Amino acid sequence: MKNFKSLLAFAVVLFTLHGNAQELTFATDTKSRIEPLQLAISYQKTTNLIFPYAIKSVDRGSAEVLVQKAKGVENVLQLKAAKDSFKETNLSIITADGSLYSFVLHFAQQPTTLNLELADKPMGYEPVAIFTREHDNQQKILTASEYVSGKLKSIRGPRDNKFSVGMGLNGLYIKDNIMYYQLELRNKSNISYDIEQLRFFIRDKKKSKRTASQELEQTPLHIHGNVTILHQQSTQYLVIALQKFTIPDKKELIIQLMEKNGGRHLTLRLNNKHLMRSVSF
DSSP: OHHHHHHHHHHHHHHHHHHHHHHHHHHHHOOOOOOOEEEEEOSSSOEEEEOSSOEEEEEESOTTEEEEEOTTBSSEEEEEESSSOOOOEEEEEEETTSOEEEEEEEEOSSOSOSEEEOSSSOTTSSOOOOBOOOOSOHHHHHHHHHHHHTSOOOSOOOEEEETTEEEEEEEEEEETTEEEEEEEEEEOSSSOEEEEEEEEEEEESSOOTTSOEEEEEOOOSEEESOOSEEOTTEEEEEEEEEEOOOOOTTEEEEEEEEETTSSOOEEEEEOHHHHTTOEEO
């Protein structure tokens, strides 16, 4: 009887050790999770996300969310709803230090947070903006933009029209590794066109409806012309200076003009054959 009790006690200890070993193995094999942050954005207000390092990649889960890097700044991302209300979606950002930031986005008429700094220091402790390194003299870019704005139409570029409002690419020029896009904006209607946003980004030509939209923003170095309003029955021209680049296979450059509080959004699609027509000056 004594031997039986000793054997039973030994079996209990062995079972306990085996269970603990399984728990330890499970804990070791479990991968670290990055829990997304909850963030509300609205249609009428812009939300600013401030990162400690330059933004290298942005992936939004829905086209109903507008995203752009703040002009001339590498580490500030601006968010806004494309319409009044949208279904819950997500946003992923990768910064220059290799960090991944994940957000679940909700719609709110009056979001409680408009400026969110993703760093361990309190807001205002030191300057938060990381400005783009400029390799070209800004005055040269301004002078070149003015020169291109006076050029006549040089190519038959893509065009888009909606409800008597149109946008087209009239010319593409290059100098000192800077590309200058000459755009024509035309409003033949009796209703003025308030410009919400002008974006340049590279994305896949075709994508599955189940995949997230992946876009690589191209931040202008300078915009020459009026990007606030296109008056009724008028035509105006813009010159946008961008750092030189080419477009990977199966991707395209999108030029998107968004109307504020309206639906006359315009889109131009460019590929490498358009960029190869750039005129050197």
